[in-house]
Amino acid sequence: MSVADLIKAEDKTAFSFELLPPLKGNSIDKVFYTIDQLKEFNPLYINITSHRDEMVYKDVKSGLFERRVARKRPGTVAVAASIQHRYGIKVVPHIICSGFTKSETEYALIDLNFLGIHDVLLLRGDNAHRDKYFKPEEEGNNYAIDLVHQVNELNTGQFLDGTLLDAFETPFGYGVAGYPEKHEEAPNLDSDLFWLKKKVDAGAEYIVTQMFFDNAKYFDFVDRCRAIGIKVPIIPGLKPITLMNQLTVLPKIFHVDIPEAFAHEIRKCKDNDEVKQVGVEWCIQQSKELMDRGVPLLHFYTMMATNSTRKVAEAIF
Numbered sequence: 022m023s024v025a026d027l028i029k030a031e032d033k034t035a036f037s038f039e040l041l042p043p044l045k046g047n048s049i050d051k052v053f054y055t056i057d058q059l060k061e062f063n064p065l066y067i068n069i070t071s072h073r074d075e076m077v078y079k080d081v082k083s084g085l086f087e088r089r090v091a092r093k094r095p096g097t098v099a100v101a102a103s104i105q106h107r108y109g110i111k112v113v114p115h116i117i118c119s120g121f122t123k124s125e126t127e128y129a130l131i132d133l134n135f136l137g138i139h140d141v142l143l144l145r146g147d148n149a150h151r152d153k154y155f156k157p158e159e160e161g162n163n164y165a166i167d168l169v170h171q172v173n174e175l176n177t178g179q180f181l182d183g184t185l186l187d188a189f190e191t192p193f194g195y196g197v198a199g200y201p202e203k204h205e206e207a208p209n210l211d212s213d214l215f216w217l218k219k220k221v222d223a224g225a226e227y228i229v230t231q232m233f234f235d236n237a238k239y240f241d242f243v244d245r246c247r248a249i250g251i252k253v254p255i256i257p258g259l260k261p262i263t264l265m266n267q268l269t270v271l272p273k274i275f276h277v278d279i280p281e282a283f284a285h286e287i288r289k290c291k292d293n294d295e296v297k298q299v300g301v302e303w304c305i306q307q308s309k310e311l312m313d314r315g316v317p318l319l320h321f322y323t324m325m326a327t328n329s330t331r332k333v334a335e336a337i338f
C-alpha cells in the first residue's frame with residue numbers, strides 16, 4: 022500500500038517520524054537507535070532526508086585551508102533500503118532538486134524502484150550555504166513542481182532521454198511540503214498556497230508541514246488550503262524542543278515563531294534537562310489538541326530529539 026492508502030486506511034491518528042542519514046564517516050547505528058526507541062509506537066512510515074553537497078574547508082596546516090565540495094550526509098537511498106530490509110517499516114526517502122541534476126534524480130528513482138521503494142517526498146531542498154538564493158544545477162530542477170513533473174513522466178514510462186520503459190508496475194506515490202507560517206521566499210501566504218495547490222493538482226497525494234509550535238497556525242493553514250480546493254491530507258510536523266538555543270536557532274533556520282507562552286517557560290529553565298521537559302510537555306499538549314481535532318497522522322522531526330519524541334509518543338499513543 023502507498024503512504025496515501027495507508028493514511029486513508031487508518032481510523033485513528035497515526036505516527037511517523039523523520040530521520041537524517043548519518044554524517045559521512047559515521048555508522049548507521051545512530052539511525053537504528055532512533056528506530057529502536059520509537060518502533061513500538063507502530064510508525065506508519067519513516068522519512069529519510071536528503072542533503073546536497075556543501076563547500077567544506079580542510080585544514081592543510083601552515084594556516085592554510087583547502088576548499089572542497091562534499092556531501093556531508095550522503096546515503097539517503099541506502100539508508101531507506103536498509104531500514105525497510107531490517108524493520109519491514111515503510112520508508113519515504115526525500116528527493117530534492119538542490120544539488121542534483123535531473124539525470125541524477127532519475128538514477129536515484131531507478132535505484133529506489135529496484136529496491137521496492139515507491140513512496141517519496143518531493144522537495145526543492147535547502148539552498149547551498151554558500152548561496153543566498155536557491156540556484157538549481159545546470160541540468161537540474163528549479164522548483165518542487167518540476168520534480169513532480171519529472172516523477173509523473175517516469176511513472177508513465179518515459180526516461181529523460183526519451184527511452185521508453187515498461188511502466189513501473191508500482192508507480193511512485195509522493196507527498197510535498199507545506200508551510201503554515203509561509204515559506205521564507207513567498208511574498209505572502211496566498212502566493213505560497215497558489216504554488217502548493219499546483220503541486221497537489223499535479224499529483225501530490227498528501228502534504229507534510231514544516232514544524233510549528235502554535236496549533237492555531239496549522240488550523241488556519243488547513244482552512245485556507247481547503248478554501249482553495251486542496252483536499253489531500255495535511256500532515257502536521259512537530260518537533261519537541263530540547264535545547265535552550267533552539268529558541269533562536271529554530272526561528273532563524275525554519276522561519277517559524279515560538280509562541281511567547283512557550284518561550285517564557287523555556288527562558289525560566291536552568292539547564293537543557295529542564296528545557297527538554299518543557300519541550301516534551303508543550304509537544305504533548307500540541308499533539309493532544311491535534312488528535313482531538315482528528316488529524317490523520319502526527320509526524321515528528323527527531324533530529325536531536327529521539328528521547329523526547331519517545332516521551333511524547335508514550336504519553337499520546
Ligand code: FAD
Pocket residue numbers: 069070071072073115117119143144145146147148163164165166198199204205206207212213214216217229230231232258
Ligand atoms: P517549492 O515548492 O519549490 O517552493 C519554494 C518557493 O517557491 C516557495 O516560496 C513557493 O511559494 C515558490 N514556488 C513554488 N513553485 C513555484 C513556481 N513554479 N514559480 C514561482 N515560485 C514558486 N530540505 C532538504 O534539503 N532536504 C530535505 O530532506 C528536506 N526535507 C523537508 C521536509 C519537509 C516536510 C519540509 C517542510 C521541508 C524540508 N526541506 C528539506 C526544506 C525544503 O526543501 C525547503 O524549505 C525549500 O526551501 C522549499 O522546498 P519546497 O519543496 O517547499 O519548495
